Structures are given as structure tokens and as C-alpha cells.
Amino acid sequence: MEIAVIQNKIYEIRGQKVMLDFDLAEMYGVDTAQLKRSVKRNIERFEGEDFMFEVTREELSRCQIGTLNKGRGSNIKYLPFAFTELGVAMLSSVLRSATAIQVNRGIMRAFVAVRKYLLSSNSPAKEIEDLKQRVKELEESSEDTLAAINDLSEDTRKELDDIYMALTELAEKKKQLPNRNKIGYVAIQERRNKQ
Incomplete structure (x- = not known):
């Protein structure tokens, strides 16, 4: 399976890069219910949100998951499990088929590629x-x-x-000064007016 295809199925929920159970089940070639049963039978391997957690309806509605937003999310009967990189690695010990092991390797490579990209x-x-x-x-x-x-x-x-x-x-001082005769040349018109 191509890394780019896997990277498109890695989402950020609760500040963690995760993959959802139905995407993992599809890649592993098993039913989602079968994957969930296997996880529940081995729940001690997945304790803590750093391995796996159940996504809430509110998180689904805010999530950028294309397949859920196209109608799949509105009629989901059971809320999906979100698996972190550690949780996906632990799935390889629960699902022991050759397909699961091969797909798991690709998924781990995709997580590493995403981490490298984010750190670059x-x-x-x-x-x-x-x-x-x-x-x-x-x-x-x-x-x-x-x-x-x-x-x-x-x-x-x-x-x-x-x-x-x-x-x-x-301007105020000028108004207060007495009217004085002009000094200098007096225009002809002014001389005539005075005479």
C-alpha cells in the first residue's frame, strides 16, 4: 500500500496524529467489528490515550474526515476508535495475519514520514x-x-x-500703535491726495 494513501487516512484529533478503526480495518482486509472485538479482547494492550481512544460525536463533527462528512458519520452506530502510532504498532500483535503485518509496516512508515515532515x-x-x-x-x-x-x-x-x-x-500690538506717516517714497497719488 502506498504511503501517500495511508497519510491521507491520518487525522489530528485531540492534538494527536491518529488513524480510525474503519480505515485500519479496510486496509487490513477485516471487518471493523472484527477489529474492534480483537482490540476489546486485548484491551490491556491499548490502555491510555497515547495508544487508543474512542472518538466523540462532537469530535467527529469537527473533524476533517472526508468519508464521515459525506454521510458516513451521520449514521455511525458505534463511535470509532482512534489509534495513535503506538496503538497501530500494538495492533500488529493483535491482528496476526500476513496482510495485517505487511499493512502495518506501511502504516508505521507513513507515521514516520508525517513526523519528519512536521519536524522539517x-x-x-x-x-x-x-x-x-x-x-x-x-x-x-x-x-x-x-x-x-x-x-x-x-x-x-x-x-x-x-x-x-x-x-x-x-496683530494686537499693531492695532494699538498710533497711525504714523510712512517713511520713504510716497506714491504720486498719495501726494496729490494730501495737497
Whole structure:
């Protein structure tokens, strides 16, 4: 079985990468009920959510599982088991057929490939974190810039207020000065008017 096909059946539920019982049963070539019976008979091997847990209806409704969203999830009688990487590895000890062992190897390789991808520096999670950091830095620099503009605007506003006050005072002083004769050349029209 191709790793890409298996990777498409790995989902994230409760913050863990898991595979669901019906997908596993299909790959192993057994009925889902048979897989569940085998797990329940050997439940001590699957104790703890780090091996397996039962998915809730709410989790199913929020999950991006294509086959469930196309109608299969709405009429599921029994909620599926979600198997983590450890749980899938444990299934190989419960389901002992040659097909199960071969499929299990492919599944383990797929989990490893997913983990490597997520840990690589080019993973979307890493890129998202980088983008968050860049946005945060831009917001901080924008706040600094706005603060500087506000400071500059406040200083400019104060200077303009001072200039306006000085001009107002000069205008008031000019009104209070007595009317004086102009010094210098007097225009011809003004001389004639005076004579």
C-alpha cells in the first residue's frame, strides 16, 4: 500500500496524529467489528490515550474526515476508535495475519514520514510560526512608528500654537500703535491726495 494513501487516512484529533478503526480495518482486509472485538479482547494492550481512544460525536463533527462528512458519520452506530502510532504498532500483535503485518509496516512508515515532515523546517506549522513572529514584529514597529508620529504631531501642534499666539499678539500690538506717516517714497497719488 502506498504511503501517500495511508497519510491521507491520518487525522489530528485531540492534538494527536491518529488513524480510525474503519480505515485500519479496510486496509487490513477485516471487518471493523472484527477489529474492534480483537482490540476489546486485548484491551490491556491499548490502555491510555497515547495508544487508543474512542472518538466523540462532537469530535467527529469537527473533524476533517472526508468519508464521515459525506454521510458516513451521520449514521455511525458505534463511535470509532482512534489509534495513535503506538496503538497501530500494538495492533500488529493483535491482528496476526500476513496482510495485517505487511499493512502495518506501511502504516508505521507513513507515521514516520508525517513526523519528519512536521519536524522539517519547511513544514506549514513552522512557516505559520515564522509568519506569526513577523506579524508581531511588524505590529511592534508600527506601534513605535505611530508613537513617534504622535510625538512629532504633538510637538508640531505645540509649535504651530506658539506661532499662532505670537502672530495674534503682533496683530494686537499693531492695532494699538498710533497711525504714523510712512517713511520713504510716497506714491504720486498719495501726494496729490494730501495737497
